[in-house]
Amino acid sequence: xxxxxxxxxxxxxxxxxxxxxxxxxxxxxxxxxxxxxxxxxxxxxxxxxxxxxxxxxxxxxxxxxxxxxxxxxxxxxxxxxxxxxxxxxxxxxxxxxxxxxxxxxxxxxxxxxxxxxxxxxxxxxxxxxxxxxxxxxxxxxxxxxxxxxxxxxxxxxxxxxxxxxxxxxxxxxxxxxxxxxxxxxxxxxxxxxxxxxxxxxxxxxxxxxxxxxxxxxxxxxxxxxxxxxxxxxxxxxxxxxxxxxxxxxxxxxxxxxxxxxxxxxxxxxxxxxxxxxxxxxxxxxxxxxxxxxxxxxxxxxxxxxxxxxxxxxxxxxx
Numbered sequence: 001x002x003x004x005x006x007x008x009x010x011x012x013x014x015x016x017x018x019x020x021x022x023x024x025x026x027x028x029x030x031x032x033x034x035x036x037x038x039x040x041x042x043x044x045x046x047x048x049x050x051x052x053x054x055x056x057x058x059x060x061x062x063x064x065x066x067x068x069x070x071x072x073x074x075x076x077x078x079x080x081x082x083x084x085x086x087x088x089x090x091x092x093x094x095x096x097x098x099x100x101x102x103x104x105x106x107x108x109x110x111x112x113x114x115x116x117x118x119x120x121x122x123x124x125x126x127x128x129x130x131x132x133x134x135x136x137x138x139x140x141x142x143x144x145x146x147x148x149x150x151x152x153x154x155x156x157x158x159x160x161x162x163x164x165x166x167x168x169x170x171x172x173x174x175x176x177x178x179x180x181x182x183x184x185x186x187x188x189x190x191x192x193x194x195x196x197x198x199x200x201x202x203x204x205x206x207x208x209x210x211x212x213x214x215x216x217x218x219x220x221x222x223x224x225x226x227x228x229x230x231x232x233x234x235x236x237x238x239x240x241x242x243x244x245x246x247x248x249x250x251x252x253x254x255x256x257x258x259x260x261x262x263x264x265x266x267x268x269x270x271x272x273x274x275x276x277x278x279x280x281x282x283x284x285x286x287x288x289x290x291x292x293x294x295x296x297x298x299x300x301x302x303x304x305x306x307x308x309x310x311x312x313x314x315x316x317x318x
Contacts, residue, residue, distance in 0.1 A: 003067035006060070008053055009310030011115060012074045014038060014090035017049060020303070022310040024068075026126040028303060030060045038091045045091070046098060050105045064106050070100065071111045071309035075117035077160065080113050086160075111312035116163055117154050118308030119298070123260045125311055127299040134256045138165055138300065140243065141148045141263035142191040148254065154315055155308030166190060168249060170242050189242040191218050191265060194235060198224075202231040222268045236272045239265070244280030251285045251293050262298035 004023070011018040013036060020031045034052050036045060053070065057063075076088025083099025085091075103110040113121070120129075120137035129135035129149070139145045144166030148155040155162050166186030167179055174183030175193065187193055199205060199213065206213055208229070209220050213293040224232035247259060263273070268274075274297065282290050298304055 001143050006062060006066055007068050007310040007313065008056070008070045009306040009308070010018040010049060010053065010072045011118070011306040011309060012036065012045075012071070012072060013115075014075060015105070018306050019026060019051060019052045020306045020310060021056060021060045021062065026122060026307040026311050028307065030056060031149065031303075031306070032056050036091070039048060042091070042093050042096050046096070046101050049098075050102055053102075053106065064108065067106065067108050069109045069310075069313035070102065070106060071113070071118070071312035072102075073115035073305040073309040074098075075115050078112050078114045079160065080111065080154075080156065083110065083112055085112070086261075095230075109313060109316075111316055113309065113310075113312060114145075114147070114163070115305040115309075116145040117147035117156070118306075118312070119262060119300075119304035120149050120260075120308070121154055121311060121315065122300055122304045122308030123258075123298060124149040124152075125314065127304065128260050128294075128296055129258045132257045134258075135252070136250060136254065136256045136259045137304065138188075138247070138250075138259055138261050139263040140261055140265035144186045144243075144246075144263075146250070148253075148256070151222060152159065152315075161205065165246060165250065167239050167247055169243050185242055185246045189239045194218050194221055194239060194265070197238065198232065201235060202229065212288075218265055218268075220278070222272055225272055226269050233272075236268070237276075240273065240276045244277050247277065247281050247295065248290075251281065251289060255267070255289060256293060258294045258296070260296055260298040262301060262304055266297055276294065 007022050009020045016033045018033045020028045077086040085093050099110045107130040107276050123129045123137045124135040135149045137147045146163040146165030167184045169183045170185045171183040175187040177184035177187035225236045278295050
């Protein structure tokens with residue numbers, strides 16, 4: 001892999017850290033992963049990121065001078081300008097100057113952004129949003145997040161909190177959320193909420209699935225719904241309602257051209273999630289734009305944050 005410059009993307013998750021080498025078009029040429037283990041502390045994890053980058057470069061037969069840039073996507077609030085992780089609750093990180101720690105080891109530019117924004121950046125550049133002006137990437141998983149790109153720039157917001165899609169209020173006196181508020185979308189349609197509601201409302205769910213309560217997941221709920229269980233279907237219909245409300249609000253406020261969906265929940269059968277979501281939005285969003293907005297699964301899937309991180313230099317240097 002010589003003769004051109006390559007980029008390294010790092011997707012830092014609460015469970016795994018993914019490392020990838022990409023070309024200038026975001027094509028992943030090599031990918032590796034390692035366990036995060038947040039309990040080890042920030043210093044140990046940052047060192048493991050440095051070691052992981054070294055290792056993948058060796059495996060790719062690349063020298064430091066073959067690398068154009070390194071980009072990191074992190075699961076929390078990132079200060080892209082100052083190269084800092086402000087707060088990443090799943091990693092137990094606060095005020096970690098990660099760019100300052102990593103850059104001297106490689107002597108190439110290092111960039112950082114919140115993982116949902118990295119995913120949106122990838123979708124905008126090389127995914128389903130290529131050629132468009134405004135793109136939103138919504139992640140549906142344990143939590144619910146959103147990254148947005150407007151006119152070729154990642155949208156951070158004046159207070160750096162843009163994209164807290166899962167914390168818009170969908171019920172005035174609704175379920176308590178991990179953020180400390182009540183009625184958030186995430187508390188009604190995130191992965192934990194789906195499993196909670198399923199256990200509460202599906203009669204004999206443990207016997208139906210032949211599983212212990214602690215091992216039941218979102219995919220089990222959708223399997224029961226697909227098999228015709230009416231109570232499971234009520235749960236999945238509720239998910240469509242709440243996420244649909246969120247998407248309609250997003251479209252009405254931001255006038256995006258594309259919304260891509262990623263994360264574990266987005267892999268649910270289309271007839272139980274994507275298709276009814278599109279129908280809901282068509283009937284509820286502002287009429288003049290409702291039918292013009294494309295809603296689809298991410299073209300890049302779980303690789304979107306890694307690819308977007310690797311291509312961060314294209315925003316910073318564009």
